Amino acid sequence: MSLTAFRTLGHSGLIVSPLTLGTMTFGTPRWGAPDEVSESIFHAYVDAGGNFIDTADVYAKGRSEELIGSYIADRSLRDQLVLATKFSFHGGESGNANAGGNGRKNMHRALEGSLRRLRTDYVDLYWMHTWDMVTPVEEVLQSLGDLVRVGKIRYFGFSNVPAWYTA
Numbered sequence: 591m592s593l594t595a596f597r598t599l600g601h602s603g604l605i606v607s608p609l610t611l612g613t614m615t616f617g618t619p620r621w622g623a624p625d626e627v628s629e630s631i632f633h634a635y636v637d638a639g640g641n642f643i644d645t646a647d648v649y650a651k652g653r654s655e656e657l658i659g660s661y662i663a664d665r666s667l668r669d670q671l672v673l674a675t676k677f678s679f680h681g682g683e684s685g686n687a688n689a690g691g692n693g694r695k696n697m698h699r700a701l702e703g704s705l706r707r708l709r710t711d712y713v714d715l716y717w718m719h720t721w722d723m724v725t726p727v728e729e730v731l732q733s734l735g736d737l738v739r740v741g742k743i744r745y746f747g748f749s750n751v752p753a754w755y756t757a
Contacts, residue, residue, distance in 0.1 A: 617653030655707035674715035
């Protein structure tokens with residue numbers, strides 16, 4: 591399969607490669623890919639024509655996003671790539687009950703950190719990483735829609751979520 595056999599993502603107008611580069615193990619030398627290997631994988635994917643990069647704020651405690659951000663910046667690829675990241679899990683701030691979950695407060699906290707690490711002012715696709723079983727779907731949708739309207743995200747999606755919740 592060619593990485594340049596582009597297609598739309600679902601029912602959107604977002605054009606993506608048929609295979610996404612998942613970067614969960616980037617920056618995790620003990621059980622994943624050390625920085626140099628991560629960089630080689632990234633460049634091989636992009637040089638083969640791939641354009642869809644997926645990461646998350648919790649991958650390697652943010653290191654995956656930092657690496658992806660530097661690789662994209664070093665080659666001035668931001669406009670050519672579709673960049674996706676996720677939120678939901680706790681940000682590690684001890685004693686901060688709002689540093690995790692799908693509420694508006696955490697969503698904004700997580701996105702600001704991701705944008706900083708990714709060295710960009712927007713992400714193309716922002717995923718809710720998991721269902722927190724607490725936040726009303728109306729709050730999630732309103733918050734994500736607000737982020738689209740202010741231009742910080744272009745599209746949003748749901749991962750590891752029951753179908754009835756998404757519907």
